[in-house]
Amino acid sequence: MAVPVAGKRPRRPGRLKRLSPLGLLGVALLSLAGLLYLYPLFWLLDASFRRAVDIFQFPPALFREPLLTALRGYTLESFRHAFGHWHVGWAFGVSVLTTLAGIALTLLVCSLAAYAFAFLEFPGRRALFAAILASMMLPMTTMITPFYRVLRSLGLTNNLLGLIIPYAASAFGVFLLRQYFIKIPRSFMEAAKVEGAGHLRIWWSIILPLSRPALAALAIVQFRAIWNDFLYPMIILRSESLFTLPVRIQVMDSQNFNKPYDAIISAGFITALVPMIAFLVFQRQFIEGLAGGIKE
Amino acid sequence: MFTSAAQPPLPAAQTHPRRRRGRDALGGWAMVAPFLILLLVFNLYVFGSGLYLSLTDQQGINAGDFVGLENYRDLLFADEFKAQDLYRAIGTTFLYTLGCLATQVPVAFALAYVLNTIPFRRLRTALRAAFFLPVLINTVVIALLFRMFFNRDQGIVNQLLGALGLPSHVDWLMNSQWALPLLVVVSFWQWTGFHTVYFLAQLQTIDPALYEAARLDGITPFGALLRITLPLMRPAITFVMVTAAIGGLQMFDLVFMLFPNATYGPGGVAKTLVAYIYDQGFSQQFLTGVASAIGWITFLIIAAVSILQLRVLGLGKHGEA
Numbered sequence: 059m060a061v062p063v064a065g066k067r068p069r070r071p072g073r074l075k076r077l078s079p080l081g082l083l084g085v086a087l088l089s090l091a092g093l094l095y096l097y098p099l100f101w102l103l104d105a106s107f108r109r110a111v112d113i114f115q116f117p118p119a120l121f122r123e124p125l126l127t128a129l130r131g132y133t134l135e136s137f138r139h140a141f142g143h144w145h146v147g148w149a150f151g152v153s154v155l156t157t158l159a160g161i162a163l164t165l166l167v168c169s170l171a172a173y174a175f176a177f178l179e180f181p182g183r184r185a186l187f188a189a190i191l192a193s194m195m196l197p198m199t200t201m202i203t204p205f206y207r208v209l210r211s212l213g214l215t216n217n218l219l220g221l222i223i224p225y226a227a228s229a230f231g232v233f234l235l236r237q238y239f240i241k242i243p244r245s246f247m248e249a250a251k252v253e254g255a256g257h258l259r260i261w262w263s264i265i266l267p268l269s270r271p272a273l274a275a276l277a278i279v280q281f282r283a284i285w286n287d288f289l290y291p292m293i294i295l296r297s298e299s300l301f302t303l304p305v306r307i308q309v310m311d312s313q314n315f316n317k318p319y320d321a322i323i324s325a326g327f328i329t330a331l332v333p334m335i336a337f338l339v340f341q342r343q344f345i346e347g348l349a350g351g352i353k354e
Numbered sequence: 355m356f357t358s359a360a361q362p363p364l365p366a367a368q369t370h371p372r373r374r375r376g377r378d379a380l381g382g383w384a385m386v387a388p389f390l391i392l393l394l395v396f397n398l399y400v401f402g403s404g405l406y407l408s409l410t411d412q413q414g415i416n417a418g419d420f421v422g423l424e425n426y427r428d429l430l431f432a433d434e435f436k437a438q439d440l441y442r443a444i445g446t447t448f449l450y451t452l453g454c455l456a457t458q459v460p461v462a463f464a465l466a467y468v469l470n471t472i473p474f475r476r477l478r479t480a481l482r483a484a485f486f487l488p489v490l491i492n493t494v495v496i497a498l499l500f501r502m503f504f505n506r507d508q509g510i511v512n513q514l515l516g517a518l519g520l521p522s523h524v525d526w527l528m529n530s531q532w533a534l535p536l537l538v539v540v541s542f543w544q545w546t547g548f549h550t551v552y553f554l555a556q557l558q559t560i561d562p563a564l565y566e567a568a569r570l571d572g573i574t575p576f577g578a579l580l581r582i583t584l585p586l587m588r589p590a591i592t593f594v595m596v597t598a599a600i601g602g603l604q605m606f607d608l609v610f611m612l613f614p615n616a617t618y619g620p621g622g623v624a625k626t627l628v629a630y631i632y633d634q635g636f637s638q639q640f641l642t643g644v645a646s647a648i649g650w651i652t653f654l655i656i657a658a659v660s661i662l663q664l665r666v667l668g669l670g671k672h673g674e675a
Binding site for chain 1 (some may be wrong): 378379380381382383385386388389390392393395397398399400401402403404405407412468469471472473474477479480481482484486487488489490491492493495496498499500502505508510513519543546548552555590600603606607614615616621627628631632635636642645648649650652653656660664
């Protein structure tokens with residue numbers, strides 16, 4: 059009774075002291091490991107600004123030459139090569155377009171369904187929701203052949219719509235949003251109902267604005283999935299003008315003579331950079347979205 | 355499965371709340387409809403038509419004939435070459451998945467455990483971010499990066515080994531013994547931080563008072579790890595194991611891009627099941643029927659593994675109505 063709250067309350071003064079010297083060493087080593095872990099990304103960043111002949115030098119100029127000399131060696135040549143000769147800029151635009159459209163359609167379709175599962179009583183609701191949850195486990199990559207046939211019979215192969223629409227069938231999205239919706243106090247909706255607002259109205263002007271965090275989390279999950287998808291776009295697209303960034307990179311890599319390493323690396327750098335920037339800006343939503351499946 | 359979609363809503367009702375229910379029913383189905391149609395067309399119908407295709411000898415754009423279980427028979431035992439390829443792909447895929455689970459899950463757990471003890475919040479967040487970043491990067495890019503790193507003459511791996519005075523002329527990408535370990539290594543780099551995030555999220559839900567009580571009872575930190583942390587982490591461990599296995603068994607991008615020219619490793623030693631599907635269905639002969647059969651075999655394998663894992667590991671208290 060004399061020592062009740064000793065361990066919990068006073069966090070401020072002694073955070074450093076709570077670590078033994080050994081613990082401190084551990085933290086330092088772990089930090090070093092974290093830095094080393096990112097070495098491939100540093101390499102990618104550095105290499106994409108090097109001339110083609112310098113890319114594979116070892117050790118890299120940064121570790122070999124004085125810093126200033128090393129930095130002076132940077133050039134945009136590889137980007138010029140990638141954009142000028144390999145149409146990476148166009149592929150970037152296609153990737154941005156399909157990703158944004160895919161996210162928008164997912165949010166629309168999934169939030170409508172989630173609203174119904176959260177607030178409406180309709181026959182078969184429970185069974186249907188359970189079936190949708192189960193469909194989350196379906197390994198879709200095993201079905202690339204029939205998937206391609208289905209898209210072709212719908213006229214969606216070699217068509218950007220074929221890259222956008224199927225993503226909206228996200229069972230995870232319905233699940234994530236529904237879990238958020240059911241926590242919204244019903245009182246918010248009652249007032250609107252009394253004024254005669256229909257479900258669509260309530261969904262659009264009350265529930266969606268209140269659910270921005272969940273919508274953001276879902277948007278981010280979809281962003282990562284669509285931006286990085288490779289197998290589907292590769293089998294669906296034929297025309298070079300529709301190729302997304304990963305497919306474009308694969309085409310560049312399939313060049314057997316004079317493989318354009320510099321252009322591949324700078325295109326890869328751009329492909330990697332976009333989600334990393336998004337992550338640094340939306341770190342919390344990223345973690346919440348990806349950990350969403352396990353939160354409950 | 356969804357036949358209830360066609361049934362009329364519950365009989366219209368007498369009382370007021372009942373009538374509201376009837377209106378809800380229509381509205382409910384209407385709001386679910388767009389999602390449901392997409393799910394039916396792009397998921398369930400795809401699986402169904404895959405099953406049908408797997409019973410035909412369809413090739414390319416020719417509508418094939420119904421051949422019953424012939425594709426399955428060929429793949430499983432009748433056709434020597436196909437069967438050999440299938441069993442090799444199954445073996446490769448399982449070894450790869452086992453390798454991934456055995457390396458990533460324990461390390462991710464340990465990493466989360468250690469990160470959770472770091473008392474500096476900012477450093478903890480920064481380290482979590484560092485280990486998480488590779489998850490965001492396109493597998494195509496990662497595979498190409500590591501292909502360059504493992505290059506015999508110019509790759510950083512051999513250069514480093516040489517600088518340390520170790521044997522530095524291993525041709526990693528052309529040596530069939532190294533194909534699977536390389537894939538496991540790259541996958542480790544890409545995914546461990548992802549699992550760490552799940553573990554860390556779950557660790558942070560554990561009430562510190564439990565550890566305090568254990569300490570007062572004279573339980574060592576290691577005892578607390580075994581008796582408090584691990585049991586409470588079971589849902590997260592199960593979740594990570596199941597999703598990692600489902601992902602590993604479907605691996606394609608990595609092996610397709612890590613080895614040059616879609617060779618799937620020297621002599622195709624690292625051809626996974628999905629790579630086998632792609633090979634049969636989308637390159638050279640376009641054997642749609644055969645590819646669909648391999649697809650269904652793969653699907654059944656994945657389903658069996660998932661069910662087995664859930665049985666053995668248990669769901670714990672995960673999930674709610």
